[in-house]
Structures are given as structure tokens and as C-alpha cells.
Amino acid sequence: MTAPGGNPPPTRQQLRAIQQAVDDARLSAQASVRNYRNVLLAVAAVSVLCAVALPPAQAYLSADLLLIHLPEAGAQAGADTTPRRATAGDLATIEAWGLLGGLISAVAGMRRMRGSRDPAGLHLAQLALKLPAGALTAVFGIVLLQAEIVPPLARIGSDRIAAFAILFGFAQEAFTVFVDRRSEKMLADAGPLTSPGEARAA
């Protein structure tokens, strides 16, 4: 039997080879999603370790990581304040506020997440990364702010550190948005974890 074009119809082995090529690509995409989730979880774990270790480690640093400017009693706004070295408690507090900012960002980002049957739990790994990233970004931002190396920004007093820490914690979204985009693309490439039959029925 031949096709109208004159060529003989493909053999079963040829069709099986096509299915094998598709299946290999599909399985490879699923494995990539799982590997990427593992990478995200590893980065999140390292971030948590850094966030936990930073406040106690700061006491052993010879240079001051951060100076907290305490407003003096009765001083006018913008007047000189008395700096003191930040304690481990101060850093932990900044991280806690940053964590809150990261949490708010994660909850806000959940609206973009489609309902997913991804068994690897990539969305969960994304959320797990945002929280410690928020804590570390808050410390990073406050240190930059207090050092006054970013020209338009001036150092702030201790009364406003919490607000800025939440803001910087929320701002981790600027870094993790790339992770979110890549995750969405990988999930789209992998497709749903359904069976070849469901794919055939598509």
C-alpha cells in the first residue's frame, strides 16, 4: 500500500522511533524541572545558613559591618546622631523585618502562579528561596544605606530601619524574578505529568 504521493507508508518501527524521540525529550524536560528545583532548594538552604550565621559572626568581625544611628533625645530631624556598632540582635531584627518583606513579596507573587500539577514542587522551591533572600537583601540594603555609598540616599536613624528593612526584603523580587521566569518556562516546556495517552489525545 502506498500513499497518494507514491511513497510507501512508514513502518511501525519508524513511528515507534518518532514516539521514542518525543518521549526522550519529554522525560528530559521533566528531569530538568526536578534538577532545577534541587538547585533552588540548595540555594535556599545556603541562604538560610548565611542568614542564621551572619548575626553571631558579625561580633567576630574586626571592621564594623553596620553602624546604627540612634537619635538623641530632643534632637531635631536630620540632626547628627550618635552611631554605635550594630549588635547581633540588631542584625537579626533587620533580617526578621526583611523576612517579612520577602513573605509579602512571595504572597503577592502567588497570584501569578497558575494551578500546577507539577510533582517536583518547583513553585514551593521558589517560595522557599524568597524568604531567606528577603532577609539577606534587607541586611545588604541597610548596610549600603548606612555606608552612604549610594549618593542620593542618606543614612537613616534606628527609628526608620524597620521600614527600610521591609522595603529591601520586598525588593528581593528584583533578583528572584529571573528565577520565576525561568521556572515558568521550564514548567511550560515540560508540560503536564500526564501519560503518553493523554498527550496522544491532545
Place this chain on the structure above:
Amino acid sequence: MAKDPGPMPIPVVEPAAAPTIRRRYGPQAGLAREVGRLRLELAEAAEYQNGRRQYVLDDVRRLLDDAEALLVTLAGAPWPRRLGRRAKIYEAVLAHLQRAGEELYLVSPPEAVLARLPGLKAAVRQYLGPENLRAAEYLTLCDEALRAGAVAEPPKTAASPPPAVAVVEPARARE
């Protein structure tokens, strides 16, 4: 005189546990449904082959049994283990099902093979994409089969397995 034993007690039949949401709609349920679907296709293929190519049918049956066993093992595992390993196990189950589906191309009735081709074409477009050099060739082959309304049949063989299978099986058994 024997004492009247009275009416026979009605046996109490425990109602079957209602399937949970996870079992009905989760990835595990999707894969379990696929095992059932492939078993139906296997039965259809066995009827069509009528005793021929038995080694392929046995291979498909073994793959489906293995996939089902993996799903049962996962369902019975404690939840921390299930949470940590489910993605990997789902991939293994998917690999078994994909392999079974591929083997069925060799033994299914021609109408069943042709019925898969529109889905296969869609899958080639989705997973291989235009950057894959063979994608166009694959699509052409699918179109030719659909135009002809037939696939070329393999030569009729006896039910004995080919030598390659006989060599591979002991190696698998050792693992």
C-alpha cells in the same frame, strides 16, 4: 433435637474507602489512569496479534506491572519519604509507561496506531520544536501514514523472542 440456630447473620461488608482528592486528581491518579488505558490497549493488541509477537506483549505487560508496583510503593511510603522522592518515582513510572506505549506501536491494530498519530504530531511540535532537525521529517512521516491510512506491517514472525531480548533479560534479572 438440635437447637434452632436462628436466621443466618448478615455479613457486614465494610464500604470501600472513598478515594481522596489526591488519589482522584493528582499526578498519581493520572499515571494510574494511564496504566489502565495502556492495559486496555494491550488487550486489544493481544487480540489482534492472536498469539504472534508474544514477547513484545509480555514486555509491555511487565512494564505496566512495574509501573503499577512503583505507584503502589509510593502510595504506601511514609509522607516525608513520599514528599522527597515522588518526583523521581513519577519520572520512573512515566518512563515505564512511555516505553510500554512505544512497544505497543509494534503490536497494536493499524487503526489504533493511526489514531495515535494526530497526538504524536502535536507532541513532536511541542517537545521537539522547529530547532530539531528531525522534527520536520517526523511530521512528514506522520502525514504520509495518515494520508495512506495505513502503516507498513512488520514481517510475520514466530512467537519466539529475538536473540537480543534473550541476552538482555538475564542482565536485567541480575540487577
